[in-house]
Each structure stands twice: as structure tokens, then as C-alpha cells.
Amino acid sequence: MNPSNPPPFDLSAWTASQLHTVEAALTRWVACPETSPAPAGLGDAMRYAVLDGGKRLRPLLVLAACEAVGGQPDAALRAACAVELIHAYSLVHDDMPCMDNDVLRRGKPTVHVKFGEAQALLAGDALQALAFELLTAEDSTVSAATQAVLCRMLAQAAGSRGMAGGQAIDLASVGKPISSAQLHEMHRLKTGALLQASVMMGAACGSPTAEGQQSLRDYGAAIGLAFQVVDDVLDVVADSGTLGKTAGKDAAQDKPTFVSLMGLRASQNYAQELLSQSQASLRAGGLNNTAALQALADMLVNRGF
């Protein structure tokens, strides 16, 4: 092998190794009956919501961004799990009858179908609290400064000017005409904010230059948007079995999507354009090790996450 020409990055091997660590940490930290029991069935509902074979895109982004800046793995593992808990809680609440009223998630009954609505509401609430508990654990080796920054980033991305705000726009826009700008804003908040925060929280586990930070911020914005475009495309072209959730729901619910606004072909092209943007952003940042971030973006756009 030519040493000046390194082997291509093996995303499968990298992902398998990272997921091994993430799943073990989630199993240990999420209402574990031995180490952190939760009463009256609440722990069962929380574990069901989290330990369900999700693809863990957000944790992988945290860990990949941490690698790109040579950050602290301990801090990144906590950040990775915290972001996943916020994502998991949002799915539990989104699926509830008063929201999307979905009964299938990742091929299994949703939390409220399995445990009842009240328990699902509480499990979501408790998972959000647990995210911030994980970030600030007393036995953590992470510095207080990093703990505080990670909490701030996560809270902003989850809250009214992030994910929850995007969901409010989504609610308000069902059945109404929506402009391209409004659709972008909705998704920038609804899914983009937490995906970008995943990247930036990984970065905050190290000490990137301002240039490196900007590069990662741009990468995060591009893949955050690409994720939603691809999601809209898959809702049209895939079946429920492949998706692990109910396909064709957007059209059935008359929800505005990139496909309904731009058409299928243009949406597919747009996803590729965003992938190129994300790769260009990474190259501009003077970062050391962006192989995992590059491969994750490619995977996200070309195979769906």
C-alpha cells in the first residue's frame, strides 16, 4: 500500500465502534434499574423510548465533531447521549395523539401505545431532564466550563427558538400554503437546530479555532437541512417497512414538504447540493480529522438516516 495514499475511511467500522460505546452508556445512564431506578414504570417507558435500535445519527455527529477538533472523549460521550435523549423525548411527544398521533416508530408501537398517554408524557419530560443531568453529573471528569457550555447549546437547540419552536411552526402550517423561506425556517428549527447543536457540542469538547468553529457550524447547517430534504423524499419513495414508521404520512396529513413545494427530482438534487456544501465547509476549516464527518454526511444524503 502506498503510504502517501491512505486507505479510504471505513464508516461501518467507525460507526460500529462508536455505537458500542454509546449504547453501553445509554443503557447505564437511562433509568437503569441497578444504578438509577425510576419508579412506577417510568423507567421502563424511558428505556423503551431510548434503547430501541435508533441509528444514533446525533451521537455519531457529536463524536465525529469531537474527533475533528481533538476534543475530550468523556465530554463527547456525555454530550452524545444527552442529545440523543432530547431527540428521543421529542419523538415520544411528537407521536402522541394530540400531535402526530402515530402508532408505529422504528417498527414498534410508539411509547403512548405501549405505556399509555400519561406515562408517555412523563417519560418525555423525564428524558429531557435527564439530558441536562447527564451533562452536569457530579462524578463527571468534564470541567464545569464545558458542562455549562454544553447545557447552554443543548437548551437553546431544544427550546422555543430551536426544536420546540420549529414544531410550533409545523403545527401552525398544516393545511396552509407555505413559502420556501417559511419551510426552510421551520426545518432549520425543528430538526436542523439539534443536528447542528450535535456538531457544535462535539466541537465544544475541544478548543477549535474560530475558523474551525465556523466551518463546523456551516457543515451542521447544511446537513441539518439535507436531513429534512432526504426525509421528505423518503416519505414519498420508501415504504413503511423500510422506514420503520408510517410512510406517506406527510401527504396524507397535507403537510408542506420539500417534495410538495419543489417536486421530487428537484428535492433530490437539492439534497446533493447540500451535501457538496457540507463537504466544502469542512475543507475550509483547517480541521485535522474530518473523515467521519464527511462520511456521515454522505451516508445521510445517499442512503438516508
Next chain:
Amino acid sequence: MNPSNPPPFDLSAWTASQLHTVEAALTRWVACPETSPAPAGLGDAMRYAVLDGGKRLRPLLVLAACEAVGGQPDAALRAACAVELIHAYSLVHDDMPCMDNDVLRRGKPTVHVKFGEAQALLAGDALQALAFELLTAEDSTVSAATQAVLCRMLAQAAGSRGMAGGQAIDLASVGKPISSAQLHEMHRLKTGALLQASVMMGAACGSPTAEGQQSLRDYGAAIGLAFQVVDDVLDVVADSGTLGKTAGKDAAQDKPTFVSLMGLRASQNYAQELLSQSQASLRAGGLNNTAALQALADMLVNRGF
């Protein structure tokens, strides 16, 4: 006036002054249209849930405990508002049809009645995130170490081994026989954890001795329990107009309460006993200025909060 015999503490004046600051801060920080707008009606629902003339017991406990340890007022104000946001979100979610299905709160329609269930769910979620955002704001003068400690305390008190866990026990216990120990455990988590956390977060804004900390922890536990005992008593003896919420609901829903378990008279005596315990705890701690904490405990037990 005899200088060795200071005038009695004026709780009304103290409370009025503190509430002036707290209300102004909440108005500024909760989805304020000028400084921190939230989209699509979400901000309106959040403000409705918070800026509603609540009595602010938890913020007052934070501020009083901070005074007792000579702590930083800036940190205490953020902690006071953060705790109130957690309390407010819990009320919004508790009132929802899948939980208590209550239509009246503090004399007004509940959030889901006014804004719809989906918006109420999101507003609660966003308020929880905002609590952690307030504690870790970038423009804050609070040290990262204090920010991290406050986040940890609040997350633990709100989560599955705190408030959410207590609510899960509450859900599971409706219509079932419950022991005194189980009732105590339910309330220690459901309401006690956040009340005690209010006291301990106030303390964390200063540097109390270990003795002072223990004293405040014991005080917080006693008033946390007293609060629920008094609440159960008031549910029986007061009318809806006085309470600002539907009276007699516990019995109507066959919920276990201190009154149903111990009887009315014994519950009233128990509240007085807990008040004495709280006062004794304060005296044991070598703290400087516990007048506000003492007066708040007395107010809580003898007039209801």
C-alpha cells in the same frame, strides 16, 4: 424601640420587593416578543403559563435561602426563575386531558383549553428547556461552576428520581390502597424535590458550611412535605374560588391524600409539627439571616401557598 429587640420580620414587604424583581425577570426572559421571540403562538402559550399571578413560592425560597448564606443575588435570580419555569411547565402538562384533565388553574382556563393540547405540550417542553437556558446564559455573570451545579440540582429535582418520578407514582396509585410510607415517597418526589431544590439552589449561590447546607436540606425536606399536607387539607376545607383551582378533586378522583389516610385533624397537626421541624432545622445551622425562610414556612403552613 429597644435596639436589642429588632422589629419582627415583615414578610409582606420582603415578598413584595422580591416579587417585583422576579416578575420583571420572568417577563424579560420568557419568550419576550422583543428580546426572545418564540414562533407560531408558542411564545404566547409560554407566557400565559408563566406570567399568570402565581404566588412564586419556589422563587421566594431560592431568594430567601440565598440571603441566608449571603450568596450572589444575580445567580439566585436566575435560579429562582428557572425553578419557576420547571414548576410552570409541570402544571401545564399535569392539567392536560391525559393527566389530570383540569380546565381551571389559578382562576383561568388551563393552557391546553386556551391554546390547544399540542401547543400546551410544546409550551411545557419549551419551558423546561428555557429553565436550563436561563441558568447557563452566555451573558450571565454567574460562574461556570455555579451554573453547572444549579443545572445539576434542577435536573435531578425535575427528573425521574424527582418530580416526574413522583407523578408516575401518583398515576399508578389512583384508586389503589397506598401505605403512609408510599404516600410520603410520592410527595417527597412529586412536590418535595423541587421545593427542596429551590432551597438548595439558593444555598448554592453562596458558600454555606456543611452544617449550614444540612440545615437547609432538612428545612427544605420539612417544608416540602408540609406543603403537600396543607394542599391536601385545603382541597377538603376550601372552595374553588379561594383555591383558584377545582376543589374537592382528590376525593372525586379517588386519589390517596394525607387527609384520606390520616384524617383531617391529624393532617392539620402534622403540618404544624413539620413547621416546628423546619424552624428547628434552621436554628441548628449557624446561618446568619433566616428570617425570610422562617416566615415563608409559617406562611406556607398557616395560610396556605
